[in-house]
Amino acid sequence: MKYAEQPELHVANTECFSESNLLKIQEIMYDMKAEAGSHLFWEGDPADRLYFLKQGRIRLTKSNDEGKSYILYVYNKGDLFGQVDPFVHSVNSFNAEVTEDSIVGVIQQKDLEVLLWQHGDLAVEFMKWMGLMHRMTQTKFRDLMMFGKPGALCSTLIRLCNTYGKEQGDEILITKKFTNSELADMIGATRESVNRMLGDLKTSGILAMNGSLIIIKKLDELKTICQCENCPKDMCRI
């Protein structure tokens, strides 16, 4: 995993939380290791906990009867994820695939509730975090539904810039390799379509490749294609 040595990037969705509250959350969780290739949970497993990713990479996927699967979220170091809902026997609706060896902090929903109950400021921060996650889903929804596959791809590339991007002059290098198939699964398209669309973007000079990494050369044009609304970078992520 050579990218483990890459400079620290901006990847966490836990910026909503103050230092001290993040500490409080850390106190109620216990660590767990998860190997690349394994699953943290499956669709249908009881959903009574949250996860704080301390190291590694985990993606949430959803697959249908025919076995076709979609990548809905990709989480990195510093991200908090999991399902909170009011049903007693709530179950996960996604699969959590561990794509790189990971260390996760597990938080029982019960424990979290106690903490929220006790600390009003944490509750407010937590509410904002949840709002952020919800809006992230909504904007992704919009991007994937409203502007066809090219729009969905461009939006995804912008999100990748916000998550893994490293500025190099007026270009942006996406410091993490994604195969065409992975990109396809993120936007609900086929590998072939992604391939052709990337080809088009290359010939029009909007992007270029550095080996197998993507370089965005004209971010503005990407934004035009998906009618980007320039929402905050913390929200517009994978």
Next chain:
Amino acid sequence: MKYAEQPELHVANTECFSESNLLKIQEIMYDMKAEAGSHLFWEGDPADRLYFLKQGRIRLTKSNDEGKSYILYVYNKGDLFGQVDPFVHSVNSFNAEVTEDSIVGVIQQKDLEVLLWQHGDLAVEFMKWMGLMHRMTQTKFRDLMMFGKPGALCSTLIRLCNTYGKEQGDEILITKKFTNSELADMIGATRESVNRMLGDLKTSGILAMNGSLIIIKKLDELKTICQCENCPKDMCRI
């Protein structure tokens, strides 16, 4: 509005809240009237408040540069909606169209924060409500993306049953009229496609019309088409 006299239907998304907490929320809001045809807010307006719909009907829509618009949510009496997020100058990302004369309670985010800060149990309930809303968005996402337009339509019909449905023997009457264009805007399709799909569902005996209202005759077959996961009715709504 003859449906105002219909028996009370199950429409509220505020079931997460206990009686007493709902009261506390009611205390910090002030009422506002909104006429059918007006807008409660527009895309780009500051988003610093929540809304509790006491009467009427409001839909959230999103439109793109070409003027095509999508109906994302439809809210009814008893529903709470609005955007909570951690950004200082956060703006709404949808339009709120008032489709029937409405009375809404307006809740300032600041006031809500104070309340959450003070009442731990309310904070926990609020968290669950937010989780519920988020999952509602996620399941809709799944339904609209994964099973083509017919799947999206069937899922929408099921949601309409859960929101406006009235059982009549083993059939379900959707007690609220929606035009083909409205249905189309809910699933991101064209009126013509919806028309043809409804036609197909009629000929296969899955649904029938009672005047301009839809009767679902074979809910099971609808569920098969969109690979329904039988999630709780409180979640699977419009």
Next chain:
DNA sequence: CGCGGGATGTGATGTGCGTCACAGGCAACA
């Protein structure tokens, strides 16, 4: 009554994108 405007129903045609098939390229490994 007849008129007008919105809703529905349906055919012809276009197109975005999926499906299928296959040809290279590149890295890991025997």
Next chain:
DNA sequence: TGTTGCCTGTGACGCACATCACATCCCGCG
């Protein structure tokens, strides 16, 4: 050094759905 497996690249073809164009139908209103 050749083999194996995964990835990229590209043409041919088909289908789902949008688009366009009209023909009703329905209902309120002068």
